Amino acid sequence: MIHLFHEASQTCSQDITRTYSTSFASAIRLLHKDLRAPICNIYGFVRLADEIVDTFHEFDKQRLLSEFKVETFAAIARGISLNPVLHSFQLTVNQYEIDHDLINAFFHSMEMDLDRKVYDEKGYEDYIYGSAEVVGLMCLQVFCEGKKEAFEKLKTPARALGAAFQKVNFLRDIQADYNGLARVYFPCCDFNNFTAEDKRRIEEDIHQDFKAAYRGITHLPLKARFGVYVAYKYYLSLFRKIRKMQPSTILHQRVRIPDYHKVLIILRAGLKNKLRLIAPQTGSISEMESSF
Structure with missing residues (x-):
């Protein structure tokens, strides 16, 4: 039993x-x-x-x-x-058969959160890997269901998607992380003087992660592709909303996607899936997204 x-x-x-x-x-x-x-x-x-x-x-x-x-x-x-x-x-x-090294890397990032408040470039990269990229890799091992060749092919996009999600979370949660927990994840940022250039530089990095991630999503096994695509679209919508905001606004306001918008994301993604537009192809993320 x-x-x-x-x-x-x-x-x-x-x-x-x-x-x-x-x-x-x-x-x-x-x-x-x-x-x-x-x-x-x-x-x-x-x-x-x-x-x-x-x-x-x-x-x-x-x-x-x-x-x-x-x-x-x-x-x-x-x-x-x-x-x-x-x-x-x-x-x-x-x-x-999830790699135990991924689990150890995750715990390492959680341990960093116990006492580290400010991150340099190396610490930031280590934290992103352990807190987000390895989670993407764990999920990818499930999606590939033991197919090692497929896993190896999709490792880089899976890491990029995890990184994009985490970095968007950091931007969305600046108020809670900085004011509530005194954490500054983004290296070389002073949130007492958070400039438009600081924000633009962070957003360009996230944009590159989303581009790399999309190419991987279109090659995921069919069992996983639609669900991952919807999660990607939700975070991309959140990211686009953040990009339109002033630096001072995101320091004091947590960005959200309304429930009706989430429903629209699912409906549009469902239509795109039925039309077989979420499929392996070439081109940039801007080309892919403007086609819908």
Whole structure:
């Protein structure tokens, strides 16, 4: 009857996904049914670690994160955990043979969040890799379902998509990160004097990540392509909205995409998918997007 525990644990990770991110939850529902639970299992795990470093201020965060890391690898080794999030995560790690180096890199970035407040270029790149790019690679291992050649081909775009999502989050959450947690992720930025040139430079970097990511999305297995494309479109819409704002505005206002706009994104993406426009092809992101 252990399958009941498997199901209950994965339901817990699905509930965490829906509670913390309605946008990601909507995109995950558009994946093939075989992929939904494994991706929620990854998200639930990532979300729990992120909560430790970002919100558990009244507790010993360093100890909690250290214990969580030990329990994670113990769950993977044993093939079971009484923590339902870790149990569901180990199911996915073991089934899809997710590289343990990716998990270690993720924990390294979470550990950086415990005490580092300002990032230089090297620290920024390391943090982005561990907090976002490796999550994209974990998901890619699920999407490729053991096909190593496909995984190797799509590694670079998967990293770019994870990086784009994280950097957009940084721009969107400047107010909370800087004023609430005293963190400055972007190197060489002074948010007491955040200029239009600072913002433009960051946005150009993100634009390049989105370009690289799109080329990979069009080559994803069909089971994953539509759901990932919708998540990409949501973040691209968020990014476009941020680009239109003044630096002083994003320092004091968290940008959101209205629910009706999210529905339109799904409907338009669905039409594009039916017309087979989300398919391998050449061209830049601007060419791709202007065609719809």
